Amino acid sequence: MTPTNSRRPLGVAMIGYAFMGKAHSNAWRNVASYFDVPLFEQKVLVGRNAAGVKEAAAKYGWAETATDWRTVLERDDIHIVDICAPGWMHAEIATAALEAGKHVLLEKPLANTLAEAEAMTAAAVTARAKGVQSMVGFNYRRVPALALARDLIAEGRVGTVRQVRAAYLQDWLADETAPMTWRLTKETAGSGALGDIASHAIDQVLFLLGDKVTEVSGRTHTFTTRRPGASGLEDVTVDDAAWATLSLASGAIASVEASRVATGRKNSLQLEIYGDKGSILFDLENLNELRFLDATAPAREQGYRRILVSEPEHPYLDAWWPQGHIIGWEHTFTHEIRDFLLAVDGGTEPSPSFEDGLEVQRILNAIEESGATKSSTIHLEDSTAATAGTASATPVTVPEGA
Known part of the structure; x- marks a missing residue:
């Protein structure tokens, strides 16, 4: 592997070119125009x-293309592999890339099963000892307003956090005639709203509070069990919605809700953090805004105030436009690529790590286990991998470009 402090550009290969591939490509194309990052080249799209x-x-x-990711891993001019393929491919590709000495950026969630996630994390730890870095793409950590919220919480501006509400709501499956996709079968997607979007909500709870989940109770539900597919009506084998209550090591309680059938909600990640000295509100559909209440102010002055997160003093914003000019969802990936490149170049561990991704996977697994067994509470240290499957990936057929 080429040393990261070499002046030779870092060669990047990206695997997958659909939704996430498009978002990541936009970030790779633009990151060097706004941030000081090490030299790199968009070598290969797979x-x-x-x-x-x-x-x-x-x-x-991208300069070149390939149809076999394995041959790309053999190339000496590839130093970074960005994995935007569907979840069922994550374990095999990421593990092989790490073993080949490639730095890995991997879309969330880490894997489709807990067993896969554990094996991948072990591979990442081994690779890190050799200077090979890895990161999970929870891009909402790079929303400037949420990065600011984390800072405010860490500074004690809301005091001791008692309660968190996290809801990620979409409606793209509200219509029962919406067609089947690979995201609606357990074999390819692992889970439905749970892994797809509840993973983001859970990661935000951990990110914002810097806390650890100790107990989980949850439920999942599928409202439309069959949808039109290539073979007529086909069985939906993942959840449409999920609910959970999380107990945190600090004593705080978090409620998490995720749905892909919430009519009228397009991409709404809502976060509410309540402490004994204040509270914070956020909605991804207004991603440049943060609502903050200072409960230490006199009662006659209290009330939520709107912070427009667009000033150069706010996280990431000094690289973009004059103050007051907002940015968008796509910028979170640019920030993510920037942070990853700086970590690779500096030989430091990027965040969130595969260990962080594994923690989210354990919580997702516990929610699924709680719902399946009708158990009221799952203690994470006691949670089994009964619903997790095995670490070996079974070949399945997924539409081209997924």
Whole structure:
């Protein structure tokens, strides 16, 4: 592996070119225009459909294409592998890339099963000892308003946190005639709203509070059990919605809700943090705003005030536009790539790590276990991998470019 302090550009390969591949490509194209980062080159875009990946590479700025990710890992000019493939492929590709000495950026969630996540984390720890870095792409950690919220909480501005409410609500499956996709079968997606978006909500609870979950109770539900597919009506084998109560080591309690059938909600990650000295409110559909209440002020002056997070003093914002000019969802990936490149170049551990991803996976597994067994509470140290499957990936068929 080329030393990261070399002046030779870091060669980047990205695997997957659909939704997340497009978002990540936009970040790779733009990050050096706004942030001081080490030199890199968008070397190779990988996808199974030769024509499809070639077209995507031309749009997204990649120099070459490949249809077999294994051959890309053999190349000496590839130093970073960005994995945007579906979850069922994460374990095999990430482990192989780490073993090949490639730095790995991996889309969330870490894996489809707890067993896979544990094996991947072990591989990441081994690779890190050799200077090979890895990171999970929980991009909402890079929303400036949420990074600011974390700072305010750490500074004690809300006091002791007692209660957190986290709800990630979408409605793209509210219509029962919406067609089947790979995201609706357990074999390919692992879970539904639980892994897809509840993972973001859970990661935010951990990120904002710097805390640890000790107990979990949860429930999942599938409202539409069959949807139209290539073979007629096909069985939906993952959840449409999930609910959980999380007990934290600090004594705080967090409620988490996720749904892909919440009619009228497009992409609403709502976070409410209540402490004994103040509280914070956030909604991803207004991602440049934070609501803050200072409960130490005189009662006649109390009330939520709107913070427009667009000043150069706010996290990440000094690289962008004049104050008051807002940024968008896509910028979170640019911030993510920036932080990852700086960690790789500096030989430091990027965050969130695979260990962080594993913690989220354990919580997801406990929610699923609690719902399946009708258990009121799962103690994480007692949670089994009964619903987690095995660490070996079983080949499955997924649409091209997924």
